[in-house]
Amino acid sequence: MKMFRFIPLLFAILGLGVLAPVQRAQSAVGSSTSSSIMGDSPSPAIKYPQPDLQYRRPTEKTKLRTYLFDAFGPYPIFGAAVVAGVNQSEGTPPEWGQGARGYGQRFASNLAIAAVTTTTRYGLAEAFREDTVYYRCACTGVFRRLRHAMISTVTARRGEDGHGRISFPALVAPYAGTMTAVYGWYPSRYGAKDALRMGNYNLLAFMGENVALEFIYGGPHTLFSHVHRPAFSGTDAASAANH
Numbered sequence: 001m002k003m004f005r006f007i008p009l010l011f012a013i014l015g016l017g018v019l020a021p022v023q024r025a026q027s028a029v030g031s032s033t034s035s036s037i038m039g040d041s042p043s044p045a046i047k048y049p050q051p052d053l054q055y056r057r058p059t060e061k062t063k064l065r066t067y068l069f070d071a072f073g074p075y076p077i078f079g080a081a082v083v084a085g086v087n088q089s090e091g092t093p094p095e096w097g098q099g100a101r102g103y104g105q106r107f108a109s110n111l112a113i114a115a116v117t118t119t120t121r122y123g124l125a126e127a128f129r130e131d132t133v134y135y136r137c138a139c140t141g142v143f144r145r146l147r148h149a150m151i152s153t154v155t156a157r158r159g160e161d162g163h164g165r166i167s168f169p170a171l172v173a174p175y176a177g178t179m180t181a182v183y184g185w186y187p188s189r190y191g192a193k194d195a196l197r198m199g200n201y202n203l204l205a206f207m208g209e210n211v212a213l214e215f216i217y218g219g220p221h222t223l224f225s226h227v228h229r230p231a232f233s234g235t236d237a238a239s240a241a242n243h
Contacts, residue, residue, distance in 0.1 A: 109181060120177065153203065171203075183195075
């Protein structure tokens with residue numbers, strides 16, 4: 001499986017992120033700045049602290065909801081459909097043939113890989129006491145947010161303060177999904193090397209999902225806000241309460 005097979009999926013996900021309402025956040029910051037200017041003008045010597053970032057570990061209900069979304073929600077379905085189309089055009093694996101039956105088998109395989117990957121990641125995270133829920137960056141700027149999304153692919157939050165650490169579950173899960181596929185339903189000629197190669201692309205697809213979660217957000221009442229937290233600052237909580 002070659003790298004260019006996943007390029008259409010990544011471009012589609014990144015395209016959704018570019019079209020997301022990023023300007024809403026920028027306009028909100030601008031309006032907040034304008035309102036502060038119209039009020040009492042503070043002395044230049046006075047410094048106002050940044051809002052405190054308050055981390056709260058997700059409840060079991062929240063973790064279950066995010067697990068179901070990550071395993072069977074729109075992103076894995078969309079990704080499985082796109083990759084199945086690429087596999088279909090290249091006839092990979094050739095044993096599955098063409099037509100609707102071949103596409104259906106490839107689509108089901110890709111969706112099952114995503115489900116096994118997510119189940120492994122959440123299961124191991126529970127054992128390691130890690131928080132695997134994705135949190136949107138509290139920072140501003142496209143490149144800083146993109147960096148946050150990419151780093152979150154291989155990290156998780158731990159402890160009561162939610163500090164980030166390299167995550168063993170996040171690193172292992174993509175390969176667990178492809179290993180299961182190779183030894184579970186792929187043709188017998190596929191082996192461990194194929195599973196490792198496929199796992200690399202599976203990890204890349206997970207990164208693309210994080211990028212989409214970072215940039216696609218339309219407010220506190222949207223689907224994504226109910227599943228994945230917009231950020232973990234008190235200002236976000238207040239904004240949601242005001243709506």
